[in-house]
Structures are given as structure tokens and as C-alpha cells.
Amino acid sequence: MSVSIRTPLTFRDVPPGVGLEAALALKRPAVIATLRAADLRGRGGAGFPTATKWNLAAAAQSKTKYVVCNADEGEPGTFKDRVILNHFPDLVLDGMLIGGYAIGARKGLIYLRGEYTYLRAPLEGILARRRQERRLGRAILGKKGFDFDIEIRMGAGAYVCGEETALIESLEGQRGEPRNRPPFPVDTGFQDQPTIVNNVETLAWVACIFAKGADWFRALGTAKSRGLKIFSVTGDCERPGIYEYPMGLTVGELMQRVGGEGAKAVQIGGAAGRCVPAALFDRTIAFEDIPTGGSIIVFGPQRDMLQVAKNFMEFFVEESCGQCTPCRAGTRKLLGGLELLENGRCSIEYLSELCRLGESISLASKCGLGQSSPKAFLSIIRHFRDELLGRPAPATS
Amino acid sequence: MSVAPADDAPRAPLSQRVQSVRPQQVPGTLGATVTVTVDGQNLPVPLGTTILEAARQLGIRIPTLCYHEDLCVAGVCRICVVEVEGQATLQAACAYPITAPLVIQPHSRKVRRARRHILDLMLAEHYGDCYACFRNGNCELQSLAKEYGVDEFRFGHVTAPRYPVDRSSYAVVRDMNKCILCRRCVRTCIDLQEVGVLEAVGRGDRTRIATFLDKPLGEVVCINCGQCINRCPTGALRANDPTDEVWNAIDHPTRHVVIQTAPSPRAAIGECFGCEPGTALTFQLNTALRQCGFDRVFDTNFTADLTIIEEGTELLLRLRQALQDKQPVALPLFTSCSPGWVKYLEHFYPEMIPHLSSAKSPQQMFGAVIKTYYARMHDLDPAQIVTVALMPCSAKKFECNRPEMCSSGYKDIDYGLTTRELAQMIQEAGIHLPDLTPSDFDDPFGTATGSGVIFGATGGVMEAAIRSVIELVCGVRIESIFEHADVLPVRGFEGVKYAELDLPAIGPVPPLLAGLFTDWSWLAGARLKVGVCHGTANAHKVLEDIKAGGPFSQCHFIEFMACPGGCLGGGGQPIPTSPAIRAARARAIYAEDTAYEVRKSHENPAIARLYGEFFKDGPGSPLCHELLHTHYTPRGKYIV
Ligand SMILES: Cc1cc2nc3c(=O)[nH]c(=O)nc-3n(C[C@H](O)[C@H](O)[C@H](O)COP(=O)(O)O)c2cc1C
Ligand code: SF4
Ligand code: SF4
Ligand code: SF4
């Protein structure tokens, strides 16, 4: 399962422990203030400001709090968390410890994707080593009163369990179904206690920010999307693999670097993201423009966009947790529409109704899965209408 | 004194609950109120109030399907979505606790369109024909379709059933083709009843409600309480309906068809005819039943009184064994008149079966009396008698089919009808129940007492027992202790109640019990300790308390009812149900009690006659044991 790492990675320059030591030298509020200064936004996809999340958890009144590392990495086309956990696990663990210190938690949990079970043994080894180094356990790095330990829990292959509240349900041994929000995990999380859930990459950047300084991070990227981002690039391009760039580069720039200049479209943000046609390659990859958790899937000129759309819809039909009506039943209807299109039997009128249904699914679904499920469908219909419509009915045999 | 022995946390998964914000968790807002603006109207509400609650206070209707007042919030159907200003997506009003000032559009274009889409999707998945459905006219899905003007199936409609109908249970029929996956039944079964036989399985559009390993409902630990039926918004769950068989018996030339009516259905059946909840139609019902063709109409209260005598005698016998003979004996004694509760105990606490009173429920006692005493009295062939019981309960259907319930050689009760089913029969006979002239019950069981009536409400059996035991043992009038004979400490809807009562004096042994007791001296100075609970989740708490040696382990007598509110909230009662509806039914029941001349079971002259003429050796005698008592099956949780 070797993956090509195509650019130098900052994580290589940051030795384990440096960020952690720097953070523990600060008072707790100063830790959060540093993150705020760096203006780090979550790398799991939603881009929620990390300092704000941590501050809410720090302010929550409870003796017991938790730090959860979201290593469920279920988004189609992303594998950057796997690479990070494989090559730079200490940075992620440092990030969890800094989080624990900042919010006053003594326990961390890594929710590891079921398919990454092979990473478990090495990670357990690292946890054991860190306990000996006093980088886990009681009085971390000699700091009295700061005890913290980390446990690994395995996921079982459901995409929805990457959604933070479903993840927590799964951690508690329940069916992985998203909770009602509010209240949010920072208030009522794992075992009803304040909990921060952060992406693997977010936590690694936290360690880097304390090692290299908030100003270093802040100076990179755009005003609304600071810092660097790891991208997992796959599909019809010459050089698929892992890339690190500052936020805010254009889709076109990225295509040049990965050897995907001739692409007809790029899916940014995985199945939950949107499909960007070549005409819009001057758009930027940033939270304020086209956000992504890291998944970039390139579609060459020969790709049938109807099949692409169908593939994504099939994914959602399969992965919907089935809890709420719009997502459970709606994704099925959208897929049904694509099947009709395939057979040249979808009227324009019905297609418009399905697009309106897609908007309702986005608006009314309970969690991010349902809310983002029609995005690929809607963007492909919008940008590739001519390619999709008017297919001849298949010959009847 | 009230005790809540076990924790109160609901057991449904957290995702199924609204995690209401505890005020102290929002610093600086302790006990605060926030202002919410719904459709332009302002309302200050306590922190944590949901949008739905706020809208209801303002008289603004927001449609709901998965929400139910009795249950924790799920937030899954999404029909209640509203627009919250400043939020990109719509929010479920039922599941959104207000923690900051909010401006809400409950009916904006986006909202209306989303709701209609959600309805369209539900209907696309829903297989069922309204005119061939028992919920026709009383279905939440159907009425929403009307409310939102659904005039076509925009996203298609399933045209063939996807699931076989499960008719394996004596009590509950499951037709998952009509299920909209609101999960009210799941929450009812696990939260309200702590039984948990239903669960969502599968993912995406393969999600469905299933039993353990997809076993038929008749083979799992379902206690037949029917609470899930009462809360299902559609016709996916219904009771096993024997209406056709009952009509057949009525139409049969030689069958003598006898019906008994329990107090709870009488206080609720009006709801099926458009009356306000709490309208008692006891005597109009008698007229209707005769018009339908029943040969005799009896009052279950008669055997409720009989139950009190038999069960009270059993209690006194056990107390004597404990207090005078100092012999080990299973105390506290548990009531046994709720068949849902009995099955719950058989499944979940089989080791505690010795505590269960051996007295049959009033329904079954009546059947046994009718097919023996009554048959002999009227020179009828018991084989020609068909006994029907109008009950608020679906578990009664299971109970009357228990193999041990035929000690006379004939089935005690042939058919159990729910309130809903009988209302249907009455409608079918062209009768508008509320308009009828009242008429009395038939002799020889015509006379009943108020004590029998209150069996329908939680605490009622205990109150009836206390009225009789005190008078029979102490030789004083109960009114000298409780004004108007209202034993208030055991009344009310609190989930678990506990009461202690000093015996004020010791009287002579009354003639009825003279065969069993010579004196009450061993009861001198005793303090009677009793407990009452309703809903099997509360039964669970009490049983755990007993096992842990808590206050309930010291009780002498505990009343258990499987259904929330007692029988008046039974699984066969009119749909919908809510705390307010159950309270109204309770008021009707207690009002009926007050109206009776005789309000104590042991003063019922017909009971005295029954013992005088038939059970001549008195309560607890071998003949009583043969006909009026039963035994139980330790079922455990094993599934074959
Ligand atoms: C359906 C769904 C799947 C998700 N999967 C992941 C995932 O695999 N990994 C992840 O880090 N975040 C995932 N998220 C986002 C998380 O809910 C959450 O926002 C994130 O873990 C927060 O971390 P961050 O703020 O560090 O990005 C998913 C969200 C949804 C709605
Ligand atoms: S949106 Fe989909 S995944 Fe999310 S809760 Fe609803 S059914 Fe489950
Ligand atoms: S459940 Fe409701 S909508 Fe469905 S067939 Fe029955 S009445 Fe009609
Ligand atoms: S009848 Fe009662 S025990 Fe059986 S499934 Fe319904 S709620 Fe659960």
C-alpha cells in the first residue's frame, strides 16, 4: 500500500515532542490563544476553527473531558490521515496531548478506521514507548497535575462514523448514528462529557504550530484559510499521491502539479464535495471558496460523468445510516433519477424536481452526510447537463 | 414518601434523545430565559425549551411524526424542520433546544417545500391502502398527506409488499410495509417498557425495524403490552383482531354470547366517537352491546371485587405465615392482574415468580365463573357459552390463550376485544354510542363496587385492597382513616409510589374469612407497607430495589401494571395517547368510583352470594384454587 509523497512535507521538519514541550510551557489559556493567533481551521472537512472548539470545551464545567482523534478517514479518495499516522504518529499524539492540556482532559481516544487495523499494532507500540518516556501517563514531561493517556478504538467500516457524533455513539457501543445537535460534543460528548473531536491532520498541525510558532502558520494560505494543507490526489492524472500546499491554490495550479492538465472535471472534497468543471479551474481550494478535507479526484476527458455521479450516489445510498427520511429515502430517489437518465427515460421536468429534492435533502437532513449527499449530483447535473441528457435508450434484448 | 431506586436515565441511544442543555452548563445563564421569535411573535422561554415547545405555546402548529410526548426525542423524521435565522440548514423543531435568542420561520417556502418532499419520500416507501387499513381516518401520515395537499406520488409508490406481515403474536400484528421508521415503537419498547424487543437494523434504504434475529414477535420476549401500537403513527402496528370470530358467535343460532366490560375501555371508548377524553359511557355501552346482539352484558368490576377477596386472602395468609408462624414465605406479594406485567416477570425475573399472587386476573376469573356457576344457575351448556372480554389491553389476548386458563374444562375467555375493536363493531352496527339511552348491567353480576372501577388506574388495585383489608382486619370503617374512602397516598401518576399505613386496631374475624383465620392478634401493631408502579420500566426499578434489599424489599404488597397510567393507558385503548389524555380518563374513572353506593369489594352483595352459593368453603378454598387461581411459567430470556 505504498503511496507516493510528491512534495516535501513540513511534518518531516518537526521533530516529535518539540511542539508539546512548547505548549506545556504555556498556561492553558495561552495555548488556546496561540491557536487562535494561528487561526487553524479543522482539516476534517468542515473547517471549524480549532481554537473556538477547544475554548468551548475548556469552558465547559466538568471534571471529566475527552480528546478524540478522528482517524476514521472514510471519505472516498482520501488517504492523507493514513500517511500521517504511518509516518508522523508522534505529531498527532502530541496534538492530542496539547488538546488535553488545553481543555483539561485526562483521556484521549483514537477512533481508527476498521480498514486501518494494520496500523494498530505499531501505534500501540508507540503509545507504550511514550508511556516510558513520560510523554503519556502521569505528570507528562514532569508537569505536575497533567496526566493523560490514550486508547485506540476500532471503527467497523461505516462512513457515517466519521461524523463526530456518530463516532461518539460508536465509541459508546451503540449503532453509529448521528445525534441531535445542539448540544455539541464540546458540551455533551463521549459519555455525556465535554469532548473535542479533531481530525488526524488538524492535530498534527497543532503540534507544528507550537513548534514553529503561530506567526509561521498564519503567514501561509489565505486570510480565511490559513496555513498548509495535505491533499490526497487520485484519478486520471500522471502523478497521484500526497501533496502539501498552502491553502488557496487554484484547482488549475494543482492540476498542473499533479499532471492532470487535460482533466474535464475534478471532484473536490470526496463524495461529500462538489464536482468542478474545467471552466472553473481558476477557483481556489479554500474554506471560503471550494473546501476540502483533502480528497481530490481527477476525471479525464474520457470519463462518463453520468457514471461518476452514479458512483457517488451509490456510495450515499449505501452509507446513509438510515435514520432520517430525507437522506435514507432521498438518496435512493436521486440514484433512481440517474438510472433513468442512463436509460434515456428521465424527463426534464422530473430532473428538475429531483434537483429541488436534492436541495431539500441538503437542508433537512440530520447530519452532514445527508446534507452533502446531493452536492455531487447537483454539481454534475449543473455543469454536465448536455452530457447527461438525451441518452438513447439501451437496446432491448 | 417516594423512592426512585434505580437511575432515571432513559436507555434509548443518545442519538435518539434530545440532549437538553443543563442550565448550569451555560455560564452566566443559570435559570435564565431567552427570547425566541416564531413567525414574528416573541416569547420568553426557559433555557433548553425546544423550538417545538415554544411554537406550541404560541399556538403555532408545526407538524410532527417521530416526536411523541411520552418518549425521548429522536429527531429522525425531519417533518418538523423550521428555518432558524443565521443557520444554513433547516433544524428539527422537536430536537432543537433553545440556548440563545432565535428567530424562527416555521412555514417559509424552503420549509414547506422540504416538508412536502419528506412526505413524498415517506409515501414513496409506504405500501398500504388507506381504505383497507385500521388507521384510516386516524393516521398521522394520512392526515399530514391531507394537510400538505398530496395529490400524486411525485417520487413513485411501492406497488407490492416488501415484507411479510408478522401475525405470530396473539397480541400484536406487525406490517412493516406501512412503517415509516419513526422509531416510536423502538423508544416505547426500550424506554417506557424496558423490554427492548424492537430495534432498527440495516443501513440506508435497507433500514427496518426488527426483532432479535428477525424472530417472529410471538417468539421473542415481547410482553404484549401494545404500548408500541398506541404510539405508532401509522397502521404498521395493530392488535390481533378477533372481531370476525365474535360476530360469528353472535350470529350463531345456539351460542350464548356473554361480554364483560372493564372500566378503562368505558372511560375511553367515547374518544372513538369524537367525545372528549374522559367521557365515561359505561351505561350507553351496555345498550350498544345489547343492540349488537350480545346475550348478556356483565361488569368486570364484579370479578375485580372477587380478585380483591382472593388476593387479599392470599396476602393475609402469607402475612400470617411470616408474622405468626415465622416461616419463610415470598413477600412482598405482587399483583397478577396485568398480563403484560406477568409476562415481563416470567421473562426477566423468573426467580421472583413465587411473589406473584396466584389469583387470576378479573377477566379470567369472570370467564371461569360464567362457565361454571352462571352456566349451572341458568342451566346452560358451557360448550354453548362464548365469553368475550372488552379490555383496554392487548396482552389480555395472550392471557386468554394461555393453556392453563381452562380449568373448568372450557376456555375461561374465548375472545379478548380491545376498546378500538369494539368501537369498530359498534360503528359497523350503525350505532352512534354517545346518543344511546343508558341501561344497566345484567344480573346476577349486575352489582359492582367503586373498588372494581378504580382497577383501571394505577394505584387502583392497591386502593381497593387497602379499603377491604383494613375493614376486614381492623373492624373500622375506612372512612375513619381516609376521607370518603379515597386512599390518596396510592393515587396519582408518579411512576413509583410507596406508602406505609398503621393498622389502627384489630377487629374480630369476619364470617367470610372464618374458615381460614381465628383471630388477627398476630397483626396487632403491624405497619402495612405497600408499593405501586406502572410501566414496566418502573417495575424494573422496583424489582432491582427489592433485589438490592431496598425499601421495596420490606413491602408487604406491591401493585404492578405493565402500562403507563395503568389499564386506562392500555395497549388496546383509543389512539392517540398522551399524559393529558390518560389523566382525563383517570378523572372519569375516579368520578365513577365516587358515584357508586358500595365502594368496597367485600361489601358487594353479589360477591357474598357467590361465596354463599358456589364457593361455599370461602376464599382460598380448593374450588377457588381450581377455578380462580393459576400458575406461571418461568420463561427467561431464552429464544428457541
Ligand atoms: C459523513 C461524515 C463523515 C466524516 N468523516 C470524517 C472523517 O473520516 N475524518 C474526519 O476527520 N472528519 C470527518 N468528518 C468531519 C467530522 O464530523 C468532524 O467535523 C471532524 O472530525 C472535526 O475535526 P476537525 O475540526 O479537526 O476537522 C465527517 C463528517 C461527516 C458528516
Ligand atoms: S443524514 Fe443520513 S447519515 Fe445523517 S442522520 Fe440522516 S440518515 Fe443518517
Ligand atoms: S398507515 Fe395510514 S397512510 Fe398507510 S394505509 Fe394506513 S391509513 Fe393509509
Ligand atoms: S407489545 Fe410491548 S413489549 Fe411487545 S414490542 Fe410492543 S412495546 Fe415492546
Ligand code: SF4
Ligand atoms: S412500526 Fe410504527 S412506530 Fe415503529 S417505526 Fe414503524 S411507523 Fe414508527
Ligand code: FES
Ligand atoms: S418530529 Fe421532529 S424530527 Fe420527527
